Amino acid sequence: MYDVVIVGAGPAGASTAYVLENSGYKIALLDKEQFPRTKPCAGVIPPKVYSELEIPDNIMERPLEGYRIFSPSGAMVQSSFPTRGLIVRRERFDNFLIKRLKNQPKRIRVSRYEIKKEFVEVGGKGGSFRTNLVVGADGVNSVVRKISGINDCGKNRSSDMAVAMQYEISLSKERVDDMIGNWFEVYYSIPYGYAWISPLKDAVKLGVGGLSPSFKKNCKKNLDEFLKRKDIKEKISDGKIVRTEAHLIPMRGPFDILTADRTILVGDAGGFVFPGTGEGIFYAMKSGRIAAEVIIQAIKEQRFELKFLGTSYTEKLKKNGLTSLRKVDFVERVLSSPEKAEKYLKRLKLFS
Numbered sequence: 575m576y577d578v579v580i581v582g583a584g585p586a587g588a589s590t591a592y593v594l595e596n597s598g599y600k601i602a603l604l605d606k607e608q609f610p611r612t613k614p615c616a617g618v619i620p621p622k623v624y625s626e627l628e629i630p631d632n633i634m635e636r637p638l639e640g641y642r643i644f645s646p647s648g649a650m651v652q653s654s655f656p657t658r659g660l661i662v663r664r665e666r667f668d669n670f671l672i673k674r675l676k677n678q679p680k681r682i683r684v685s686r687y688e689i690k691k692e693f694v695e696v697g698g699k700g701g702s703f704r705t706n707l708v709v710g711a712d713g714v715n716s717v718v719r720k721i722s723g724i725n726d727c728g729k730n731r732s733s734d735m736a737v738a739m740q741y742e743i744s745l746s747k748e749r750v751d752d753m754i755g756n757w758f759e760v761y762y763s764i765p766y767g768y769a770w771i772s773p774l775k776d777a778v779k780l781g782v783g784g785l786s787p788s789f790k791k792n793c794k795k796n797l798d799e800f801l802k803r804k805d806i807k808e809k810i811s812d813g814k815i816v817r818t819e820a821h822l823i824p825m826r827g828p829f830d831i832l833t834a835d836r837t838i839l840v841g842d843a844g845g846f847v848f849p850g851t852g853e854g855i856f857y858a859m860k861s862g863r864i865a866a867e868v869i870i871q872a873i874k875e876q877r878f879e880l881k882f883l884g885t886s887y888t889e890k891l892k893k894n895g896l897t898s899l900r901k902v903d904f905v906e907r908v909l910s911s912p913e914k915a916e917k918y919l920k921r922l923k924l925f926s
């Protein structure tokens with residue numbers, strides 16, 4: 575019998591586990607993958623994460639100075655971070671978060687979840703675990719969200735999910751230095767979405783993401799068209815595509831319903847991403863730590879029912895500003911048309 579079983583060992587699950595095991599609780603961390611494992615991502619770690627963690631230099635692909643944002647007409651706004659951010663490869667960064675833990679992930683693809691009066695039984699091929707509480711940290715396609723029934727309540731709609739696709743393109747370090755440097759480039763050139771170039775040591779991640787049904791149908795075509803643009807081609811000429819990745823990003827902020835009896839969702843499983851930019855690592859880690867605080871209180875008071883978990887989680891998320899992510903309407907205000915994106919960047923330029 576465990577105090578808590580955490581399904582998914584990405585940034586959300588690893589952060590939840592870190593707080594709980596350091597508070598003395600008996601936890602099991604389950605993941606379907608063997609670590610180190612990769613996750614489709616541009617690898618941008620903002621200063622707010624970098625300043626909270628002592629990230630060793632060998633995890634860093636590049637230090638990050640800030641963003642360069644390009645309007646549909648090609649105007650550019652440079653926005654510097656107040657302090658350093660960094661670019662990482664997720665296989666290394668996520669593995670670094672795991673290595674800080676006493677409980678290493680057990681390799682199990684969770685497919686079963688059965689709620690009993692005194693406990694939940696959760697597991698899959700390879701093992702079953704009895705626990706007081708389950709944390710769904712299993713990413714955007716969360717199985718915990720589906721099998722616990724949370725998916726059937728609220729408005730967790732597929733139209734809120736952006737589809738993203740990116741190429742990893744190998745380039746010499748000198749070429750990346752010259753053409754992109756230590757800047758994350760964002761292109762507002764796709765209605766209801768955007769394109770990006772993220773610089774690694776000797777490669778770039780070049781991707782597109784969008785919410786509209788027509789974009790989703792033609793995601794790869796949009797990516798190839800972006801790659802063929804004259805200005806982009808110039809930046810990455812001589813490059814070779816070495817990897818293609820695709821994944822979903824929740825783009826409308828945290829879902830309405832985030833808890834069930836004995837169950838809490840964190841990270842992408844709960845939709846904790848900054849709408850519009852797709853930034854999720856910081857919010858995954860933060861929602862994980864907040865959920866851990868709720869769990870500690872729940873175990874102390876032996877209150878595992880939906881009402882207690884729901885109220886306490888919502889209160890703490892609100893206090894930490896995470897529910898306000900739902901109100902960010904960046905997609906409609908800025909990304910919905912080239913004209914709006916152009917206007918927004920002109921305004922930004924005035925103030926930068």
Ligand SMILES: Cc1cc2nc3c(=O)[nH]c(=O)nc-3n(C[C@H](O)[C@H](O)[C@H](O)COP(=O)(O)OP(=O)(O)OC[C@H]3O[C@@H](n4cnc5c(N)ncnc54)[C@H](O)[C@@H]3O)c2cc1C
Pocket residue numbers: 581582583584585586587604605606607611613614615616617618619682683684685711712713714716717738739740781820821822823840841842843846847852853854855856858
């Ligand atoms: C193309 C792309 C680019 C992005 N770029 C950035 C960026 O530059 N910066 C940023 O901050 N965010 C970025 N994001 C978002 C970011 O990747 C996510 O918000 C973040 O990974 C969420 O962390 P998580 O721990 O919630 O989920 P994940 O990192 O997805 O981890 C979930 C874990 O659960 C495991 N799992 C899944 N199902 C099961 C199961 N049934 N049983 C057991 N284990 C399971 C998986 O193996 C995985 O290890 C990007 C997303 C995409 C798609």
